[in-house]
Amino acid sequence: xxxxLKGEAIAIAVVTGALILVLPLVIGTYTLTVLAIYGMLGLxxxxxxxxxxxxxxxxxxxxxxGAYAYAISAINIGESxxxxxxxxxxxxxxxxxxxxMMFYGRLNDVYxxxxxxxxxxxLFKVINSTxxxxxxxxxxxxxxFNGIPGFQTLNVxxxxxxxxxxxxxxxxxxxxxxxxYLLVTVLLRSSFGRIAVGIRENEVRMSLMGYDxxxxxxxxxxxGAAIAGLxxxxxxxxxxxxxxxxxxxGQSAEIIIWCIVGGLGTRLGPVLGAAGLAYLKFLLGQQAxxxxxxxxxxxxxxxxxxxxxxxxxALSGLWRASFGRRAPGRIRQRRRSRHRERLxx
Amino acid sequence: xxxxxxxxxxxxxxxxxxxxxxxxxxxxxxxxxxCLIGPNGAGKSTFFKCITGLQSPTxxxxxxxxxxxTGWMPHQIASLGVGMKTQTPNVMDSLSVHENIWLAARRFHxxxxxxxxxxEIIDLLALGGIARDDLGRLGHGERQRVELGLxxxxxxxxxxxxxxxxxxxxxxxxxxxxxxxxxxxxxxxVIVEHDMQFIRSIAExxxxxxxxxxxxxxxxxxxMSDPVVSNVYLGKKS
Numbered sequence: 108x109x110x111x112l113k114g115e116a117i118a119i120a121v122v123t124g125a126l127i128l129v130l131p132l133v134i135g136t137y138t139l140t141v142l143a144i145y146g147m148l149g150l151x152x153x154x155x156x157x158x159x160x161x162x163x164x165x166x167x168x169x170x171x172x173g174a175y176a177y178a179i180s181a182i183n184i185g186e187s188x189x190x191x192x193x194x195x196x197x198x199x200x201x202x203x204x205x206x207x208m209m210f211y212g213r214l215n216d217v218y219x220x221x222x223x224x225x226x227x228x229x230l231f232k233v234i235n236s237t238x239x240x241x242x243x244x245x246x247x248x249x250x251x252f253n254g255i256p257g258f259q260t261l262n263v264x265x266x267x268x269x270x271x272x273x274x275x276x277x278x279x280x281x282x283x284x285x286x287x288y289l290l291v292t293v294l295l296r297s298s299f300g301r302i303a304v305g306i307r308e309n310e311v312r313m314s315l316m317g318y319d320x321x322x323x324x325x326x327x328x329x330x331g332a333a334i335a336g337l338x339x340x341x342x343x344x345x346x347x348x349x350x351x352x353x354x355x356x357g358q359s360a361e362i363i364i365w366c367i368v369g370g371l372g373t374r375l376g377p378v379l380g381a382a383g384l385a386y387l388k389f390l391l392g393q394q395a396x397x398x399x400x401x402x403x404x405x406x407x408x409x410x411x412x413x414x415x416x417x418x419x420x421a422l423s424g425l426w427r428a429s430f431g432r433r434a435p436g437r438i439r440q441r442r443r444s445r446h447r448e449r450l451x452x
Numbered sequence: 453x454x455x456x457x458x459x460x461x462x463x464x465x466x467x468x469x470x471x472x473x474x475x476x477x478x479x480x481x482x483x484x485x486x487c488l489i490g491p492n493g494a495g496k497s498t499f500f501k502c503i504t505g506l507q508s509p510t511x512x513x514x515x516x517x518x519x520x521x522t523g524w525m526p527h528q529i530a531s532l533g534v535g536m537k538t539q540t541p542n543v544m545d546s547l548s549v550h551e552n553i554w555l556a557a558r559r560f561h562x563x564x565x566x567x568x569x570x571x572e573i574i575d576l577l578a579l580g581g582i583a584r585d586d587l588g589r590l591g592h593g594e595r596q597r598v599e600l601g602l603x604x605x606x607x608x609x610x611x612x613x614x615x616x617x618x619x620x621x622x623x624x625x626x627x628x629x630x631x632x633x634x635x636x637x638x639x640x641x642v643i644v645e646h647d648m649q650f651i652r653s654i655a656e657x658x659x660x661x662x663x664x665x666x667x668x669x670x671x672x673x674x675x676m677s678d679p680v681v682s683n684v685y686l687g688k689k690s
Contacts, residue, residue, distance in 0.1 A: 298558055305555040308544035316602060317530035317559040
């Protein structure tokens with residue numbers, strides 16, 4: 108297996124590199140940056156939902172927490188390196204507590220959805236009502252519905268004057284997306300990832316086999332939150348302002364739609380779904396005839412009806428049907444049995 | 453006296469007004485093979501679930517190798533080296549046979565050793581031809597066998613099987629019998645079964661449950677010829 112992983116790592120690097128070179132010729136880097144960020148956010152839910160079996164209606168909460176953690180600490184510190192780490196850490200720690208409460212409380216999927224949804228709403232309400240000057244964290248005014256503008260944006264680590272913006276910022280975001288994608292790949296190939304998929308399939312069986320399902324789901328939930336938080340921190344840098352709308356229900360719903368349209372249970376699906384739908388929204392935003400939400404809703408309905416597995420699984424199924432004679436698993440098995448024969452003889 | 457693998461004292465499980473298990477005292481020696489029989493609703497499955505931690509008993513205690521495990525979580529009990537097959541096949545359907553067994557092996561071994569153990573079990577259970585197929589697409593008998601593989605790969609010293617022969621053909625039952633005898637060389641087994649012929653072919657001691665209580669516990673021949681047993685279980689008037 109390590110050989111396969113190496114190949115995949117090279118493929119990810121090559122594809123990321125090629126896209127970084129080609130895409131700016133078609134779409135402006137300012138738009139591409141946010142597409143990459145949304146891709147990362149989609150990947151975070153795609154990981155915990157598609158592979159961990161945890162349907163979180165509040166992935167936006169971690170996105171928003173990451174953005175606010177970055178903005179608040181950037182104002183207080185005046186340099187971006189530590190705030191970027193906090194953007195990952197704060198949502199992850201929050202998710203550990205929230206996840207432990209839900210999973211150790213043996214809540215079923217429906218309540219999990221309700222709780223994550225309500226937590227998002229609470230964060231939205233709380234942040235929204237912090238408009239007064241008394242709501243300060245250090246030097247940062249929370250600003251209520253106006254949000255927090257004017258914080259230190261990303262700089263070269265250790266050099267607060269050397270801002271990373273424009274095209275360079277796009278490169279940073281795209282490389283980070285490729286890096287996170289690689290991390291997710293490594294995670295899913297590790298024992299932890301394979302066990303997580305087993306838990307998605309059958310929790311009772313996995314616990315009868317001796318796995319602590321509660322602890323493993325909590326860790327998985329926190330990893331998803333960390334990735335969403337990183338995306339949030341990057342988003343704060345891109346938008347140069349953070350507002351309570353980051354926590355909105357609309358944002359949470361959109362992430363779920365990205366995953367459904369792109370394809371659950373794949374790594375690429377949620378990334379493509381996120382970038383594709385976000386770009387569509389961007390294009391639709393330039394005209395006023397059709398409402399944005401209407402189109403997103405229509406796409407979701409059409410996918411659920413006609414392509415319920417999503418784009419990527421459908422395409423890879425088509426690819427296998429037309430080019431691959433054998434399922435890849437069988438080829439690998441053959442190779443392995445041949446290898447065994449060689450060992451025996 | 454040989455070591456005691458499993459013991460329950462006064463195990464009671466109530467669901468509202470219904471008493472599914474009523475002060476069950478049960479003792480199983482190491483490497484013993486015991487069959488549990490009884491009519492539907494006699495409390496066999498509830499008894500099983502209380503032992504494995506899927507339910508916690510209202511009263512009474514469970515001991516495994518002398519350790520009290522009452523109220524433990526299923527994964528804690530499984531980690532002691534206890535394997536269980538539930539009544540309905542309980543497997544990871546969209547994963548391959550190999551992956552299913554590997555996941556079970558991984559709990560007790562590192563990744564490489566788990567690979568080796570998996571191949572070993574696949575050979576033992578003659579699953580080689582279907583090792584890469586998704587479990588959900590296999591027949592009932594094969595799924596039962598894979599689930600037995602999930603249990604066996606952890607090298608348990610106590611195995612609880614709920615109706616392993618249910619829905620199997622004659623040939624598959626024979627194979628199941630051979631596998632159970634193989635497992636019994638290392639582990640104590642408790643088997644819930646309805647198939648009398650199957651029980652005769654594997655069991656020596658049989659415990660009969662009736663209305664949540666142990667009705668009789670004796671050698672299989674004496675149990676089968678007991679008039680009370682045939683009355684409650686086989687529904688015959690004696």
